[in-house]
Amino acid sequence: AQKITQTQPGMFVQEKEAVTLDCTYDTSDPSYGLFWYKQPSSGEMIFLIYQGSYDQQNATEGRYSLNFQKARKSANLVISASQLGDSAMYFCAMRESPYNNNDMRFGAGTRLTVKP
Amino acid sequence: GAGVSQSPSNKVTEKGKDVELRCDPISGHTALYWYRQRLGQGLEFLIYFQGNSAPDKSGLPSDRFSAERTGESVSTLTIQRTQQEDSAVYLCASSLGHRRTSRYNEQFFGPGTRLTVL
Numbered sequence: 269a270q271k272i273t274q275t276q277p278g279m280f281v282q283e284k285e286a287v288t289l290d291c292t293y294d295t296s297d298p299s300y301g302l303f304w305y306k307q308p309s310s311g312e313m314i315f316l317i318y319q320g321s322y323d324q325q326n327a328t329e330g331r332y333s334l335n336f337q338k339a340r341k342s343a344n345l346v347i348s349a350s351q352l353g354d355s356a357m358y359f360c361a362m363r364e365s366p367y368n369n370n371d372m373r374f375g376a377g378t379r380l381t382v383k384p
Numbered sequence: 385g386a387g388v389s390q391s392p393s394n395k396v397t398e399k400g401k402d403v404e405l406r407c408d409p410i411s412g413h414t415a416l417y418w419y420r421q422r423l424g425q426g427l428e429f430l431i432y433f434q435g436n437s438a439p440d441k442s443g444l445p446s447d448r449f450s451a452e453r454t455g456e457s458v459s460t461l462t463i464q465r466t467q468q469e470d471s472a473v474y475l476c477a478s479s480l481g482h483r484r485t486s487r488y489n490e491q492f493f494g495p496g497t498r499l500t501v502l
Contacts (some may be wrong), residue, residue, distance in 0.1 A: 375426055
């Protein structure tokens with residue numbers, strides 16, 4: 269069964285506007301962590317933001333924020349004031365309880381294109 | 385060089401040949417991961433090391449794939465009798481290790497090895 273679902277293969281946003289990239293996950297483990305990574309055309313994977321399942325507040329890192337809705341099992345990434353350099357693939361990932369399952373499961377990704 | 389490094393950056397091989405891919409994790413990182421990324425697709429988990437042992441080999445696609453890690457440092461991913469469907473970018477990542485879903489589980493990725501099997 270798919271653990272991480274990203275339903276938007278591609279998204280477009282106008283420069284300086286905000287954009288939301290969707291991510292839903294599936295787990296029965298009460299303890300897990302959610303990650304977002306950016307992969308520009310150069311291929312490197314860049315860590316953006318992290319949300320723990322027990323964190324009370326939504327994570328924020330500069331222009332990135334995570335809209336964490338635990339009951340809905342969603343962890344959408346919000347990028348504010350988009351820049352041309354934000355054009356890239358974005359991957360949502362989850363790590364469940366480390367004592368049983370130690371790998372990081374990634375979604376299929378969303379390709380974001382920022383238009384000038 | 386504080387980041388994860390991988391070599392070679394590009395590898396072109398003929399079908400049926402064996403290839404060995406290398407990953408040097410960040411010093412002090414006890415956890416090491418291998419992923420495969422086919423063109424235009426997401427990351428496919430292959431194998432994970434905690435120290436020198438691999439508690440989770442479930443992602444290896446076939447018995448042609450193997451990996452080892454020595455000295456809690458360098459890891460090699462070996463693909464025997466390569467097939468054209470093995471063509472992909474192979475990404476290595478490392479993390480501080482094994483904490484309960486804390487920020488310390490953040491993985492740092494290498495630049496990848498692009499494998500092309502002709």
